[in-house]
Amino acid sequence: MVRGSGYYDYNVLPNLSAAVEQHDVAVAGRVTGWSEGRSVNTGDMVTRYATVTVQVDLAARIADPSQRDVAYVAVSLGSDPVGPDGAAVGSVPTLGELERAVPTGTRIIAIGNAVPEDEEEQYGSPFEVADYEAGRPAGAPLASFTVQGSLVETTNGCTVSLRAQDEDVSYWTIHAAELAGNEATATTSPGSFQNLVDELESSATG
Structure with a gap:
């Protein structure tokens, strides 16, 4: 799986339901395309993003009514240091690598926050x-x-994260299996992704 370059320090949440409560957007659906996204320059680092288009099947939480149908989500490819000439130095995964790793039609769970239009003014x-x-x-x-809320389904129904360490995702799959009452506790267990979708649906209705 393409996880990009760089290291992430993030608050590990114990389960999917907790993540839904703390974020603006939580949807499940299928990938319909990848595109080059925005880039953010903080002076010493440039973070590059791809944009994934998700045809939404289940919307537990949204920031805009349009996200009940289609959600556009920024995927960090990693950060490159800025050299003395002001140009980014280094390499990040390509759009083609993302498309091969997570092809069109792949089921995905997307949890995150709305990106403000006035980012530059805010920061x-x-x-x-x-x-x-x-x-x-x-x-x-x-x-x-x-970081934890970028999950995709493998061809055999297992769960893989675009960003988080496997151990941090395993907390979620264990909890989802307990709710479902089955043995698909590991990220490598067939059916673990569906358990997470079911938990997402429960968080939407209850």
């Missing part, structure tokens, strides 16, 4: 955003994955 100099609307129609809302 101030030297924070700069390039190509803010890349990968989506003009005016369409953008969400950004939380």
